[in-house]
Amino acid sequence: MTTVNNRLHAARTKLKKGMVTTMQDTLRAHRLPDDFAARIGWIVRARESVVEARFDPVALPDVLTELAVSDESRQRAVTLQVVQRLGNGIVRCVATSPISSLSPGMTVMSAGREIAMPVSRESFDRVVRLLAASTLAPGTLVPTGIKVVDVMCPLVAGGTLAIAGEWKAGTAVLLEELVRRLSGGTDRISIFTFVPGGGTMTYREMMEREGYSDGTVGAVQTFFFRREEGPWTPESLSTLAGVDVVIRLSQALGQLGIYPTVDPLTSRSRLFESDRESLTRFAADAPAHDVTASRARKLWRFFAQPFFCAEPYTHRPGVAVSVTDALRGCREILDGAHDEVSEQAFYFTGGIAEVLAAAKKTQAP
Template sequence: MDHEELVRKASEGDVEAFVDLTRRFQHFAFGSALAEVRDFQHAEDIVQEAFVAAWTGLPALAEPAAFPGWLRGIVRHHAFRVKRRKRLHAEPLADAGDIPSDEPLADHIIEQRRQAAAALAAISELPGKLREPATLFFVHECSHQDVATFLGLSLPTVNNRLHQARSRLKQRMLTMVTDTLHANALPDDFANRIGRLIEARGELVEVLFDPASLPDLMAELAVSDEARQRSVTVQVMQRSGDGIVRGLAASPAAGLPRGATVLNARRRSRTPIDRTQLDRLVPLLTTPAVDGRSDKVVETGIKVIDVMCPIRAGGSVAIAGEYGTGNTVNMEELVRRISGGSDPVTVFLFLPPPSEIWPPSLDENYSISAALKEEGSSEGTVGSMQTFFVGGQAGPWTAERLAALAPIDTVIQLSRKMILAKNYPAVDVLTARSRLLDENLIDQADIDVARRARAAIAEWRRADAAADSRADPVVLERARKLQAFFSQPYYVAEPFTGRPGSHVSRADALRGCREILDGRHDDLPAEAFYFTGSIEEIRAAAAGM
């Protein structure tokens, strides 16, 4: 997109377009400012002030093609103010005619700009510990506080290193020639790591990055809050496209200014989300159902979910499991099954911290988004379904931890015990839940089936764990069949299972559960119910046994 189109969009309030303009013209503006004031720190301040003024004044710019010259005028205006503050003194009126013009001669302007270009090249030859803060400060419009935030240094250390950098740059300027700029490219790593704050609402933060250099899911970001001289840590929850990432702030983010500098720290955040944060976050991220109903079910075709933890249209879903229980597999299966619908669904995928259970996660270069891409998976935000990756805790999901998910409408709890028992998907029907069932928002008959199923499977597990259970073996066998009925082939797992994915309507799933509990299929072996689809498919499979 050419700069004229960006100017048009920015003048209409498009923050992304203005950030792109800033990126394209920041070196130009810095060079102009440096040529005017011949002082790196003042030039950096001038450029920042100039871009703020440009954002405010863009709607008044009649001709987008004039933007470069218009911006140059703003830079020169701010530079003139800086020079006046530095040099302003009184002269007798009688001597006014002898006062030289503030306008430099043309050859002087050329020389100043040559020196500015040489200075940029000189930065690239500084020692590593000086080059990083100098690059951030002199080239990428970062203040001392920004540099301290980004590099994890104290403010005095940054001041000291920038002082050393200035001293070396002044020495280099004595012998530097213009050609050096072309022979020594400036390091661009930090430019790719820097984003700009679009908006902060409560603890929800939206940041714009270069689409080609997005931070990883669950990555830690640092927002420089210069007014309060602090750094706000943000955990990336979603990469929604077009360079925009959404994250959860570890501390209140209200008051952070639009355009604030944000750095991708390139390390994974390990902080788990807590109940208080969920309470505030869920309302910000969910969207009501299309027709405004609160009792509408989004059918997935997955028996155990549609019966035991149905998803609410416009509601929220938690996928909560340990490593190795299929967290991302279940996310991607939902994408394939419900993302094409009209009703929005918001999924919170709780990822455990890196663990020896999943050795790749311990690698400091491990990337969640890269792993998903390698598996052929999306990042869960497709069509009507949006997914947010949030930090979970290590170990099994206890009753206390599950209780902290109360703000979420549906909890799909995945259990390692289910995996060991070869129940796929590994949804634990005793701990999975749905507000649609708990608050009696759907047909009572459907609620009764889910409660009967949960009670039957709970009794079967108790009897299985007890050596001298006196439970009715017929009832226990029905519960065993019911648990097997809840296993089902997934579309995303077809390459691994060799079985085609299965879709069972919610009505058929409820009917199948009811008939199993009522003894309608006592004549079939339990093995016939395992890892298949509807009751009709089960009977067909049993006939071939």
């Protein structure tokens, strides 16, 4: 009998050790992340597809972060994307999946990663109306000092702007430059930036490395959206009809060395739609002796301009050009007043006076 009891005891001990080992292995495999508690927040406000949630201020989710809300009544999870970080530990989010029954007090969980699913372009107009105040001064131009913006796609006081970014087209650089130039003014601008994917670091990591801002600064408030895959087309740009201005950035222009990479042919402003015919003459197969094509190339180069936020990389001081000087330069170029000036003299400079000074310098013996 003693021998049987001893064997049973040994078997129980062995089984217990095996169960402990199995439980330890299971817990290790499915352990909660160390920052699990910091990823928990709760809804403080919900309005249609826009949700505001509160988190620990020291662990505030970054813009573009994916969040999930458990809609227990419908037994489903609602996916949110952080589009703006506010004060007091609050983030503003947009739903990327159907939403109908979210309410204050519901628990929100941060996935701790950037979202892959973009907000549909079909719902963008509604999101703009919910996030941005209506235009305060219809028809009033807000000068930025950026030639291509002020001439081809001017901003509207109290209005909205969508930056249609492309990979390696300087999306963050243009946004930061606009924030720095406009935040100290009195004309409120709401900027909706479509951020391309494909980078080796998160958007937040890049912003921190460059020292860029990611929220409302003075008169400017910014919202960040993950853009859909594929190039911007006339059809996809037309879905951004809910904003006053669309600035489309072009990787192809960056490859030509034209910065900022604003494409004047596909960017637009509701203030006016300029005649862009001259720029369309700029083509790779345009004859070198074609006067109109030469003027168009000069105009493209004239739109290239040093930025303040890019000074550490360009080693050129940022330049601000008045609307009057920018328009004068464009008119003189298109009228042929500077046909004898080399195309290179127009590149990456300020107003037309600087262009002529650069041309004179290169001609000096």
